Amino acid sequence: MSFEQQYERFINSYHSLEHNTQGEPDSVVSLAKWRILNRLHDRNETLYYRVLIDNIKDFAPIIYTPTVGLVCENYSGLFRRPRGMYFSAKDKGEMMSMIYNWPAEKVDMIVVTDGSRILGLGDLGVQGIGIPIGKLDVYVAAAGINPQKVLPIMLDVGTNNEELLEDKLCAFVTSTVEHTQINVKFYSFFFRRKKRLRQPRLEGEEYLAVVDEFMEAVHARWPKAIVQFEDFQMKWAFETLQRYRSRFCMFNDDVQGTAGVALAGLLGAVRAQGRPLADFTKQKIVVVGAGRMPGTHKIGELGEGHNQFWVLDKDGLITKSRKDLDPAVARFARGYGPEEVEDLHEGASLVEVVKKVKPHVLLGLSGVGGIFNEEVLKAMKESDSPCPAIFAMSNPTTKAECTPEDVFKHVGENAVFASGSPFSNVTLSNGRKGYANQANNMYLFPGIGLGALLSGARHISDGMLHAAAECLASYITDDAIRKGILFPSISSIRHITARVGAAVARAAVDEDLAEGCPDLDPRDLRSMSESDTVDYVARKMWYPVYSPLVNDK
Ligand SMILES: NC(=O)c1ccc[n+]([C@@H]2O[C@H](COP(=O)([O-])OP(=O)(O)OC[C@H]3O[C@@H](n4cnc5c(N)ncnc54)[C@H](O)[C@@H]3O)[C@@H](O)[C@H]2O)c1
Ligand SMILES: O=C(O)C[C@H](O)C(=O)O
Numbered sequence: 141m142s143f144e145q146q147y148e149r150f151i152n153s154y155h156s157l158e159h160n161t162q163g164e165p166d167s168v169v170s171l172a173k174w175r176i177l178n179r180l181h182d183r184n185e186t187l188y189y190r191v192l193i194d195n196i197k198d199f200a201p202i203i204y205t206p207t208v209g210l211v212c213e214n215y216s217g218l219f220r221r222p223r224g225m226y227f228s229a230k231d232k233g234e235m236m237s238m239i240y241n242w243p244a245e246k247v248d249m250i251v252v253t254d255g256s257r258i259l260g261l262g263d264l265g266v267q268g269i270g271i272p273i274g275k276l277d278v279y280v281a282a283a284g285i286n287p288q289k290v291l292p293i294m295l296d297v298g299t300n301n302e303e304l305l306e307d308k309l310c311a312f313v314t315s316t317v318e319h320t321q322i323n324v325k326f327y328s329f330f331f332r333r334k335k336r337l338r339q340p341r342l343e344g345e346e347y348l349a350v351v352d353e354f355m356e357a358v359h360a361r362w363p364k365a366i367v368q369f370e371d372f373q374m375k376w377a378f379e380t381l382q383r384y385r386s387r388f389c390m391f392n393d394d395v396q397g398t399a400g401v402a403l404a405g406l407l408g409a410v411r412a413q414g415r416p417l418a419d420f421t422k423q424k425i426v427v428v429g430a431g432r433m434p435g436t437h438k439i440g441e442l443g444e445g446h447n448q449f450w451v452l453d454k455d456g457l458i459t460k461s462r463k464d465l466d467p468a469v470a471r472f473a474r475g476y477g478p479e480e481v482e483d484l485h486e487g488a489s490l491v492e493v494v495k496k497v498k499p500h501v502l503l504g505l506s507g508v509g510g511i512f513n514e515e516v517l518k519a520m521k522e523s524d525s526p527c528p529a530i531f532a533m534s535n536p537t538t539k540a541e542c543t544p545e546d547v548f549k550h551v552g553e554n555a556v557f558a559s560g561s562p563f564s565n566v567t568l569s570n571g572r573k574g575y576a577n578q579a580n581n582m583y584l585f586p587g588i589g590l591g592a593l594l595s596g597a598r599h600i601s602d603g604m605l606h607a608a609a610e611c612l613a614s615y616i617t618d619d620a621i622r623k624g625i626l627f628p629s630i631s632s633i634r635h636i637t638a639r640v641g642a643a644v645a646r647a648a649v650d651e652d653l654a655e656g657c658p659d660l661d662p663r664d665l666r667s668m669s670e671s672d673t674v675d676y677v678a679r680k681m682w683y684p685v686y687s688p689l690v691n692d693k
């Protein structure tokens with residue numbers, strides 16, 4: 141069969157599955173779709189990634205949020221074939237040999253998690269491996285990273301999830317070195333089974349010793365690989381970022397990627413009001429969920445010393461009088477400055493804050509589904525903005541703070557909306573479209589990784605991250621913004637990623653962080669124009685075609 145016939149056969153079977161599962165609950169349909177794609181991934185990488193690239197808008201919700209959340213919750217039951225590598229606390233002293241035993245000669249991109257905060261679903265232990273797998277699928281589809289050079293990693297340091305500690309079915313999920321390669325000259329499958337750690341999570345120095353050994357081992361064999369930290373609980377996300385960011389080429393997607401996407405969305409919200417970007421500092425922004433807030437310090441800096449943020453966590457509004465105030469959040473705590481809304485007290489509720497502040501933007505990163513309820517959204521109607529912006533960024537869909545329907549109904553049809561997981565657009569009363577934008581770090585992490593890789597960056601600086609965010613923000617035209625479109629369509633993700641990747645690489649060059657890669661001297665990168673850099677990045681992207689073993693005569 142030709143490639144085209146194989147492609148058509150797969151798409152037909154996918155459509156039959158859609159037809160045959162009509163009327164079934166959403167979770168059953170989504171998991172069935174994930175299974176059919178996963179089986180294709182296992183047996184034919186080339187076809188899988190072509191199908192994914194061509195249909196990214198339809199398939200991203202299956203291999204990525206929201207379905208990937210459901211997949212992680214059920215991973216031990218869905219598990220058929222291994223994918224990725226697991227390092228457990230019991231491998232201490234052996235991680236270097238394990239890394240050197242990985243059969244791929246070169247690894248460019250690693251996504252690592254410890255499973256402690258999977259989307260808004262909490263501690264899923266080793267079952268969280270679904271996230272690095274999904275993120276790396278996006279790397280292949282969006283950034284054109286060669287799938288033979290990606291490596292999903294789980295650091296198994298135990299779990300504090302009581303159900304998983306009890307669950308006997310989950311006992312054999314992990315294995316030391318797992319690998320399948322299809323469509324290349326060899327097929328390898330290394331598999332040593334071992335039990336997952338069935339114990340509470342390691343803490344303190346014991347925990348850090350595992351991550352340290354893993355990072356040293358990766359760096360020893362692949363010094364130029366980019367390591368993306370993903371879905372670590374807050375305390376370890378920040379600690380590991382500080383610990384490794386100047387020594388290794390790594391970043392934390394939830395902290396840094398998310399901050400960039402939020403920044404692009406916030407700048408879009410300013411433009412939607414027809415105001416110049418300089419007016420950003422006059423925007424009042426209520427943030428619900430303080431987990432990733434310190435990651436947004438760069439956004440805070442744009443505010444030139446004004447505290448334009450009102451940050452709430454599970455205990456309400458955070459003020460200077462908060463007991464045990466987290467130093468990382470302290471700069472956003474209310475309680476100083478002339479712009480203070482005096483009569484808001486420590487722990488004030490979300491509705492109180494919205495009613496008093498009348499914010500331009502309401503940004504949710506709480507992991508609490510539906511927290512932007514009717515009362516909160518109706519209070520947003522009184523916003524000082526002509527186009528109040530609501531960002532319900534929590535994932536997966538069940539954890540979204542509200543839906544676009546609720547926003548356009550309760551806030552008004554002039555509102556702008558974005559969510560972390562995809563929603564459908566809404567038809568408004570006048571027949572116009574109410575846009576359900578997707579504000580997800582998938583717009584940035586592939587470009588950050590690709591730009592760092594192609595420039596051979598020594599590490600990933602704030603300047604490189606800022607360049608990525610600005611590039612995304614400037615991607616959208618004024619015309620689109622006026623319609624309420626704040627983020628481009630996921631269908632353009634490869635194009636967006638080429639631009640973001642180029643912006644990141646150029647920033648690395650500007651900061652003298654670029655050491656180049658085997659086929660590119662950093663001096664060549666320096667001499668490229670902006671559009672030449674985009675072309676270069678786009679040319680370096682892997683694209684799925686069968687490689688002939690014998691050339692035509
Ligand atoms: N869209 C994206 O690109 C993106 C990126 C990163 C994280 N997220 C999502 O953001 C959510 C939070 O992630 P995180 O890493 O910050 O989690 P986290 O657990 O570190 O932080 C959650 C925060 O929400 C607060 N919170 C909990 N209940 C609350 C309530 N009832 N009212 C107000 N605040 C409350 C907590 O106190 C905490 O500050 C997750 O659902 C995650 O999927 C989305
Ligand atoms: O994984 C996502 O969809 C975005 C983000 O990294 C998250 O943790 O929610």
Ligand SMILES: [Mg+2]
Nearest residue numbers: 259370371394
């Ligand atoms: Mg994440």
